[in-house]
Amino acid sequence: MSREIVAGVDGSPESLAAADWAAREALHRGLPLRLVHAWRWEPLDLPLLQDPTEQQQAARGVLREAERAVAERHPELPLSAEVLGDTPVAALLDTTKHAELLVIGSRGHGAVAGFLLGSYGQQIIADAEVPVVAVRSRDGEAAEPPAGQILVGQHGTPEDSAAALGFAFGAAAARGAGVQAVRAWSLPPLFAYSPGSLRLADEAGGLVPYEEKALREALAPWRERYPDVPVTEHVELGSAGQVLLSRSGAAQLLVVGRRARRGALGARIGSVAHAALHLAPCPVAVVPQEVDAQD
Template structure:
């Protein structure tokens, strides 16, 4: 089954920015774009009698306006649009079988009742088995092909329009753990003609864990110390992706500190920040993880959250 990029549309500025970002990414990757608007038509808890036909027309109108605007801006892009009779979460997750990625809008940093505070976005990211990209209105908005209408907030907080800037990706754990995020970062960089900045954050082992026979410390000693060990781990994780994408330039960054802080600290010029998320369910259900949480709140650019086992 051929892949496609899926974008959720609800008529908000954030969702229109997400659709615009998705259209540009679909063009770069030579993939079709599908717009999805979820509408169940459930009666609202209002004392007024509702006209279901009017609600259906409104739902269709939201989708068709977005479709028309994108078709005009991207006339050669294969584009489809559909109203899905379900909740936003279920509607977008139902597209995963054919989705290369799912793109959603986010209110981002500073929203009191926004994207990460019990909303649909958090549920989609935490449950998805495909990469989910969160786009704010300043990350491309509804207007410019080159993201020129990002607004004053975007200009002052750093980052690049989505066609420019380095692709920053976090490399955590072993090579297998980070492979999905690295693959996504390299594929995106190759499609854009951009470079990758691979970041590995590390911390000192707790004193109580020290032992001459500790496997981690023994490996670090063999590598010549903790810093060389961390650099070696990053280099080994990058090796297969460098070989697969020789045209993509790579900058390796190893720094002591929390993963979220280190990633955010080197993302000021990023066009996209890519982070991983464990797909396993916890005792209280699926979670997005602390690193993804920090990135989604504070990154100055779109954020891709890539699940891994």
């Protein structure tokens, strides 16, 4: 079955920005765009007049407005729109079965919002089987600079960040952009390094060269797969979230991986993804990796 890009809309500036960004991304990738609005009649236990037909028409109106805006800006884009009769979380997760990626709106400097509020956005990002992109709003348009690199965080072994790196290189190739790969590291506690780890660091010439070597090794297969994508490397002492945010101002997209940890309080997306979604000024792509169960 053919793949598509899906954007959720609710009429807010954030969701309209998400639709605008998703349209441009669909053109970059040569894919169709599907706009969706989740609505299900659930009468409230209140002494108010509640008309399901009127509410359904309002939902369709929201979708028509978004569809019209996208079609006017991108008339050449294959476009469809649909009202989904389910809750936002269930409806949008269901769309990812045939999606290349899912795009949602974000207010920034707060919880993921737009057509989703609070834990809904986090749940979708944590449970989606495809990358989810959160887009900032600037007067109803995506707050994305016209140029800039794709910024991606790399950590651990090459396998640990393969999904995020693959997404970043694919996005850069589609856009004709470069990739800036960032690896943050911190000084280990006094007894944290094993003799084997210390030996590897010594062989590399010290901790900084060791981290630089680890980044080069993680990037090697993607450089080979995408030889036309320019790559810059950056290794810095500090927390991954802080280092990535400090370099996100000039990026057109920030890509981070996430491991969803499910516990008694529900799904969590990890501290780096959490920081990026709340504070990065550019769109943020959260790419699923392996899932860790609660200990």
